Structure formats: structure tokens, C-alpha cells
Amino acid sequence: MAGTSRDPNREHRFTALYDAHYHRILGYARRRCSADDAFDVVAETFTVAWRRLDDVPHDEHALYWLYATARRVLANHRRGERRRASLIDALESNASAAVTPGSSSEARTVAAALAQLREEDRELLLLVAWEGLEPAAIAEVVRCSRNAARIRVHRARRRFAQALAAVDADLKRDARPGHVVATTLGLEERR
């Protein structure tokens, strides 16, 4: 069936999917890699969706399917590079560039706490905080049971709260936030 001739129904469904979710998938990618890479991730994700349109579920599940696909595409992009999520790099470079108080020191604090988490924890936490997903949706995105998703999210939040409290305490003890954050990030590097 799926040959070279164009199928208007198929195109129609795909265009609707594209229009409805393009910005969410672009946002997901932009928050995790550079703008150029993000466009590539989006292009590849929707190309997979086009090829496998019969597998794409309906309603909100279509969006979760797209997130799951974008997640795999992104993982392939990063394979070999083995670098940490660029969001942390971005937060870090922000932090080292500006020694101004206020939100930038808060950014440093948050980045330092985030950097202490394992990649798996960080990923789940960001699906909650940045994608606004509930555990049931996260279960679809990372392909695990809902219960596993709930427990893992619960633990990731717990570890993040711990890390954040520790960084807050460091900052309180040492009035030189840049210095403190540098050491905290240094701890992460040993992994």
C-alpha cells in the first residue's frame, strides 16, 4: 500500500500531527542541545513519524510517542560524544560569565544541583519540570511501567531536593558562589 503514490489521508493526518506538536518537540530538543542540532532532531523525529505513521497512537499519546522518538534520536546524536546535556553547559557558562547576584547565582545553584544527579534521574526530572509530564505520560516516553515511572520520578525529585539543599547550604557558608559551584561541579566530573 505504502508505495510511491501520495496518499492524501496519510498526508492529512501527518500534517495535523506536525502542526499540533512541532513546537513541543522543538522545545524538547532546544532545551537539550544547540539550536542547529535541535532542528536536526526535530526533522529526524518527524521523518520517523511519517514512515511509521500507522504506529503513531492517537490523542495525547501521539505526543508521548513523539517525545519517545525524539529521545531516541537525541541519544543517537549524542552517542560517541559522551558529553553531558548541553543545558547544563549552558547554565554553567551563564554562571561563569556573570558574577552578578540574583537570578544568575540562582541559575548556578540549580545547575550545580542538577549536575550532581545521574543522567537517568536528570532526564526524568526534566520531563516533569520542563515538559510538564505526569508519571503516566513519562512511562510512555521512557517505556516503563507507570509505577516504575512514579517511583523513579519520586526518587529523582528526592535526590534533586537533597542536592539543591546541599548547594544552598554551601552558598550560605561561603559568600563566593562562583567558587563553591565550581567545586560542586568538580565533584560531578569524577564520574
Added chain:
Amino acid sequence: MNTETPLVRLERFAPVSDDDLTREAQTPAGRALLQRIVTTPLPSARTQRAPRGRARLALPALAVAVAAVALAVTFSSGGHGTESAAAATLRKAAGVARRQTPLVPGPGQYLYTKSVDAYMATTVPAGGAGTEYSVLVPHVREVWLGPDGGRLYETSGKARFLTAQDRERWIAAGSPSLAEHAAETPLDATKPLDLPSDPDALYARLRDDAKGHGNSLDGEMFTLVGDSLRETSATPAQRAALFQVAARIPGVELVGSVKDSAGRTGIAVAREDHGVRSTLIFDPETSALLSEEDVALPGNPYGYETGTLVGYATYLEQAIVDSETATP
């Protein structure tokens, strides 16, 4: 002192917001990509449909779940135990565990576990800081694990909001449904639990697994012991080793004899970590895990009131059954 919740602080630093990107699909670049994709020739029918993988539990041996009906355990008084008393109790539990009949499913058999659990969830709604709410939604969970595959069936119960304010925020958000549809999930074949049954080797293994999980190695080890005791086909020797390892983790205290949320009497041990007290309750006769729960302590980094129950699981029933639909 920053009083916002950690999640809200994290949410604020999202590098870009989806709201700023809503028109991107309509830009020339967005339209050009769409055109390019829909004119891409489709692969042949034979290769088009990739076989769909079965959903599987993502945590290898650990697991997943648990459950609990009821809430809070009533502590006899709390904290009167000592570490050495906890170690002695756990070593005794190890001896009991070793003498049990194995609960390991053979071919065509399943390890059935029924449990109830709830873990505090906090939303990050579009409204931003000050609109998030925290809620505990209990889930009844039935799982069948076998060497040929298995299944998981979950239903959700009535939500409990952390505070009246959380409830108000939920209403302000349009009272979105908190109950999930019943979920039926096929599971992959369960492999034997990949953990050594020698206590020293197990200690080294869990210590290694715990590394990098946060800033409390001992706390993570306690968590991993709990994970390995629940809904796993651990052999009696592995269970015994897990209790032996728990006996060596610093900071584990004996709480004593308690009643769990299902009204059963058990022995409780607990460990405090970063403002949360985690308790495991097991049956003194069989060393089976009955319940577990996490309670917030003063000064916890979540800003929860002291005594808030932030997560629990109660294991109601566990047995070997002969089919994927059978219950004991």
C-alpha cells in the same frame, strides 16, 4: 533562604519555553521541512512496520513496585532503638529468610504480588510558581512475573492532597482528573535475580550500584535493599544476604514491633536521610516485606510539614500461581 520548591526552581531555568515556539511550524523553515518529509518515499510494506517491542519494566532487577493500603504505621514510640539492635534484628531476619520455601516461579508459573502504593507527585502546571500542587494517588497493583513473561494490572484510587491549599490549586487548575485509567501491561520474561547470595559480594555490589545516585551512599544502599526485596524472585539465600547487608549499613535503626497499614504486626527498621525517614516493615515469622513508607522530618528540603507521609507501599499478598490471570 529559598522557599520555593526544588521543582519550581528547576522549571524556571528551562532554556526556552514551548509557548515561545508555537508558531515555529508555520515558519518557512517549518513548512519546508514538512514538504520535504511528506515527499519522502515510504519504505516498502515489508520493512515499514517495525515489530513493536513489548513494554517492559525498565528497572532491571529492581523494582518497581509495591504497594500499600493504608497509611501510616503507628510507631510504638520511635527512635528508642539503637543501630546495634537493628543489626541484630536484621541478622536474625536473615536466618529466618534463609529457611523459607523459595518463591521462585518455574516454567508455566508466576510470582503473583498484590500491593497498594502511593508516592507524592507535584505538578508543574503552565501557571508557573505558586500554582503547583502536591498529591498522593494510591495505586492498587497486581503483578504476575514468570520465566515465560508476565503481566501487570494497575488501578488508581482516591487522591489525597498534601494540604487544603494543594486542593485549592488543583481546583484553580480546572480539577484535572488524577485517576489514571486501569493499565494492563505485558511484561517480559523474568530472569533470576542477578545478585550474589554471598553477603560480602552483595555488599560490594550494592555499594557499587549506589554510587552516583546522589550524595548519600548509605541511604541509596538502604533503598536498593528495599528494591531487591519486593516483587522479585529472590531466592531464600539472596534474601538472607540482603538482610545481612542491611545489618551493615550505618544509620539503620530498630523501630521495633509495629502494626502496618493493613493491620499486620511486623518488625520495623528505619533510616533517616536528608530529612526523610524511610521505614521497612517485615514479618518476623517469614521475613517477608510487609510495608514501607517515607515520612518527612523537621527541616526536610521539600518544605513538607514534619510527619507528612510522602510515599508508602504495602504488600498485601504474594504467592506462586499457575496462570497469568490466577490469584491465590
